[in-house]
Amino acid sequence: MLTLQFIPYSDIEGLSSEKRVKKILDVVKSEKVALLEGRLTREEETGLISTTMENINSNFKGIELLVLTADRKSVGMMKKIQNMVVELISGTRQGITIIGPATIIKDIKKDPDKIQLLTVERKRKKR
Amino acid sequence: MIHAVNNFIQHFLQNFFKKKRHIKLGLYGPPNGGKTTLANRICLDWLGEEMGSVSPIPHETREVKVKEQINIKSGKKELSFNLVDTPGIATKIDYEDFVKAGLSSREAKKRAKEATRGVIEAIKWLDDMDAVIVTLDSTRDPYSQVNITIIGNLEARKIPVLIVANKIDLKKANIKKIQSAFPQYEVVGISAKFGENMDKLYESLFEVA
Known part of the structure; x- marks a missing residue:
């Protein structure tokens, strides 16, 4: 079973960079x-x-990561500049970031209309 | 207007670097893109000796290697740099992949441990670079998050970037796909292994660095 855990931006907004990363990795390391x-x-x-590299061990093999951002072609120039400055300083609420454990997610593919999470096939235990 | 601002920044950086006697030129990219093969090619072309060992097994380069004082010339242009070959940046490392590639379990675990340290070291070195060649395998999908993250980081740090589409000697090579993925950068197709199109790479280096 694949468990997805949503992290609203408000949950990380007030955190330091280190704590943001830790919060995300705690979720991923619990196989979600x-x-x-x-x-x-x-x-x-x-x-x-x-930090992912620092945490790799026999149980945790790393992450698969994908950042999806909104199409900005239709956004005005001033807004684009404002967004760039805000993003550089504090990240952004726009878009979505998918981070999965490499032991479960083999690859994340982005298509214009869909996201594909390719999962790792696990050997079934014989009864 | 954004284009004009970009041009201004680019020219400012070019002039800034021209005043430096030596620059640090980094080779970055995902594992097995051909960074060390390219480093060897550059060193062979200008120093007559290779820099490091290459292997089809990923993460052959597991620590940052520096070759000092490489001078390249083309006509009246001259560029002097220290070449920094970095371990491939990855988001996952599984020792079992190395076992599948033929290493013993012990060797594979050691390689995986060293590879994780290598990724951390490569990221730490990002701040020290004056210019970077991002080396991508032109037979692979360029839209990976690792590629986007590396290039995005260099962009955020205002480090000049040249993208190399390596392995153009292979049938599956697709330079256009890399160009469409990163349209704001110059992409040079080369075969580091066979030295194909290296003159174009050196010309582009003068422009970027």
Whole structure:
């Protein structure tokens, strides 16, 4: 069974970068797929990768990650600049970030209209 | 207007780097994109010696390696840099993948441990780079989150980027797909293994760095 846990942006908004990453990884390490409203900053994304590497062991093999952002083609120029500044400083509520444990999620594929979570086939135990 | 601002920043950076006598040029990318093969090619072309070992098994480079004082020339242009070959950046490392590739369980666990440290080290070095060549395997899907995260980070740090679409000698190579994934960057198709199109890469390096 695949469990998805939604993390509203308000849950991480007031947290430091380290705590944001920890909160997400705690969900993923408990073998759930985290659906984060919005996205982390660029630096936090690399922080997530670094911290993931620090946590890898025989049970936790890492993460699969996908950031989906809204199409900004129709947004005005001033709004684009404002969004870029806000995102660089604090991340953004726009879009969604999917983070799953690599022991369960083999790959996350993005299509214009759909997201595919490819799961790892697990060997069934013989009775 | 955004394009004009980008151009201004780019020119500012170019002028800034021109004043530096040496720059640190980093090779970044996912595992098995051909970073070390490219590092070896650059070193062979300009120093006559290779830099590191390559392998079809991912994470062959597990620590940052630096080759100092490489001078490349083309006509009147000259660029001097320290070449920094970094471990491939990944979001998952499973020692069982190395076992499947033929390593013993002990070797595989050791490689996985070293590979995790390598990723952390590569990320730490990002701040020290003056310019970066992102090396991608042109036979693979470029839209991976790792690629997007690496390039996004370099962009956020205002580090000049040149994207290399490596392995163009292979039938499945698709440079256009990489160009469409990262349209704001120059993409140079090369075969580091066979030295194909390296002159174009060096020309582009002068422009970016």
